Amino acid sequence: KRTAVLISGRGSNMGALISAAMAPSYPAEITLVISNRPDAKGLERAAEFGIATAVVDHKDFAGDRQAFEKAIDDVLKEHRIDLVALAGFMRILTPYLVNAWSGRMINIHPALLPSFKGLATHERALEEGVKLHGATVHFVSAEMDDGPIIVQGAVPVLDHDTPDTLAARVLDVEHKIYPKALELVATGKTKVTGARVVTGAENN
Numbered sequence: 677k678r679t680a681v682l683i684s685g686r687g688s689n690m691g692a693l694i695s696a697a698m699a700p701s702y703p704a705e706i707t708l709v710i711s712n713r714p715d716a717k718g719l720e721r722a723a724e725f726g727i728a729t730a731v732v733d734h735k736d737f738a739g740d741r742q743a744f745e746k747a748i749d750d751v752l753k754e755h756r757i758d759l760v761a762l763a764g765f766m767r768i769l770t771p772y773l774v775n776a777w778s779g780r781m782i783n784i785h786p787a788l789l790p791s792f793k794g795l796a797t798h799e800r801a802l803e804e805g806v807k808l809h810g811a812t813v814h815f816v817s818a819e820m821d822d823g824p825i826i827v828q829g830a831v832p833v834l835d836h837d838t839p840d841t842l843a844a845r846v847l848d849v850e851h852k853i854y855p856k857a858l859e860l861v862a863t864g865k866t867k868v869t870g871a872r873v874v875t876g877a878e879n880n
């Protein structure tokens with residue numbers, strides 16, 4: 677499956693997907709990286725891998741979110757993309773693009789959803805005193821950080837953790853579960869029943 681990764685920043689999850697996709701047996705190929713920020717570090721990294729990159733800068737659309745999303749959709753179509761993976765893409769998408777890619781667009785969120793939607797997840801996990809934290813890959817739905825969950829990975833919260841040390845432990849897990857989730861989706865192993873995704877693979 678031809679897969680596009682949408683980023684806004686450093687692109688470490690994008691890198692994990694690109695690395696995984698290099699294995700000949702991997703069912704998805706990363707053929708396009710789109711950033712809404714022209715200065716995103718991940719763009720350089722993608723180019724070093726020889727992957728096509730595009731910038732669709734939301735600032736060029738004067739607040740017209742549909743025009744911004746149509747521009748993204750046009751690039752996805754030009755590149756004959758089958759699947760979209762959001763990886764640190766910091767724009768909230770409207771139903772316009774989300775519905776167009778329903779079942780074919782996934783996102784990674786640095787928390788065990790449905791806990792800690794939104795930003796500053798690690799700070800909030802520490803404030804709430806949870807003992808387990810982690811990351812979630814889910815299908816994108818019109819609600820932010822919502823949608824059927826494909827894979828989760830958990831980490832312990834340790835006594836000495838700061839938001840940064842916790843973020844680093846979660847990021848390691850993100851880099852493991854995102855390739856796994858994309859693999860499940862690309863092989864068509866994910867069946868969505870209501871809020872629930874079954875994959876036929878236990879312990880994922």
Ligand code: GRF
Nearest residue numbers: 686687688689764784785786
């Ligand atoms: C990750 O923690 C991702 O879950 C979050 O933003 C961060 C992006 O990091 N939404 P990177 O750009 O993939 O390195």
